[in-house]
Amino acid sequence: MLQVMVNGxxxxxxYALIALGLTMVFSIMRVVxxxxxxxxxxxxxxxxYVYGQxxxxxxxxxxxxxxxxxxxGVAFNRFFFQPVLANATREENSMLMAVGTALLLENLALTVFGEKQRGVPAVADGVWVFGDVAEGGVILTHANALVAALSVVFIVALLLFVQYTRPGRALRAVAQDKEAARLQGVNVKATTTLGFAIGAALAGLAGALLVTVYGVNSGVGTGYSTKAFIMIMIGGAGVTSGAIVGGILLGFAEAIGYDLLPGSVTYLLIFVGMIVFLIFKPNGLYGKPWG
Known part of the structure; x- marks a missing residue:
């Protein structure tokens, strides 16, 4: 079980890195x-392609x-989301735009890359062995340790950027109240573009990290979008700490489930558990009512 917990x-x-990108866009623009x-x-x-090929x-x-x-992210925000948000009178319009961009990227990927599963060479060789594996010891590959360490570094860097830099304070101000931020001289349009760019960049970093572990194909996008939604619903939409906690919890749940159950049953139970959880905590662990 200790090995499963390390994997989780x-x-x-x-997963926390993925959820942070999604929650940043949501907190600033109220767009899923x-x-x-x-x-x-x-x-x-x-x-x-850059590393493997x-x-x-x-x-x-x-x-x-x-x-x-x-x-x-900059292009999507500038040419798709900002015009829709500026002219739309219903929230459903931005949601439909988001679904449309997802279908656009997925079909472009299928056209350009095909359906073949691809993988890359290991980013680091070797393993650490802690204890007797036959008696519950742990094996941690150098590659997996590097992926986890880099994820933590990127998360900490983002938190420090948002907390202590001028653009980061502008992002927090816009997330709290756009009109008040505008009155204080914040360029809301540029700030929302920056937030969307950072959110997309975090998704790209997470993809570049996990391709070293699981590989990639053109059909994985929808699955990871679903996982990202689960994470922010658990932690609370638009809450940074909630995204981190939600990502870690889902990682543990997935690792434990795959060790004990078939993959399809694992996610069936995760979804059932999430539904029950949201009945009692509809705003997630750290979220507050909004709207």
Missing amino acids: LVLGCV NFAHGQMFMLGAFICY FGMPFWFGLLSAAAALAMV
Whole structure:
């Protein structure tokens, strides 16, 4: 069981990174980005080509995925979401736009990359063995440890950026009250674009990290979008701490479920558990009523 918990912690760290990207966009724009999983998938493909096919260093693959997805986020916000939010009179319009962007990215990926599963070389060789494996010891590969450590570094860097930098304070101000932030001289349009870019870049980073563990194909986007929604519903929509806790909890739940049950049964029970949880905590662990 200790091995399962370690696997869950590694997975949960990356899941927290995914959830942070989605919750950042939601907190600033009140838009549920249904294309978040597809952005994750694009980040994984970019790392696959830069690192796995072109032979560039892994860190360059990470930076390439983050930069490319940040530009995708800027374009989506500028040409899709901002015009809709400026002119729409119903929230459903922005939701339909988000679904449309998800379908756009997924079909573009199928056209360009095909359906083939792809993987990359291990980013680090070797393993650590703690205790006697036959008696409950733990095996931790250097690659998995690196993925978890980098996820934590990116999460901490984001939290420090939001807390202590001027653009970060602007992001928090816009998330709390757009009109008040505008009256204080904050460029709301530029700030929301920055928030969308950061959210997309985090999805790209998470994809670049997990492609080293699970590989990637053009159909994984919807599954990761669903997982991201589960995380923020558990933690609370638009709450940074909730996204982190939700990601870690889902990572543990998935690791334990896959160890004890078939994959389909695992997610059936996760969904049932989430429904029951939301009956008693409809705003999540840390969320507050909004609307």
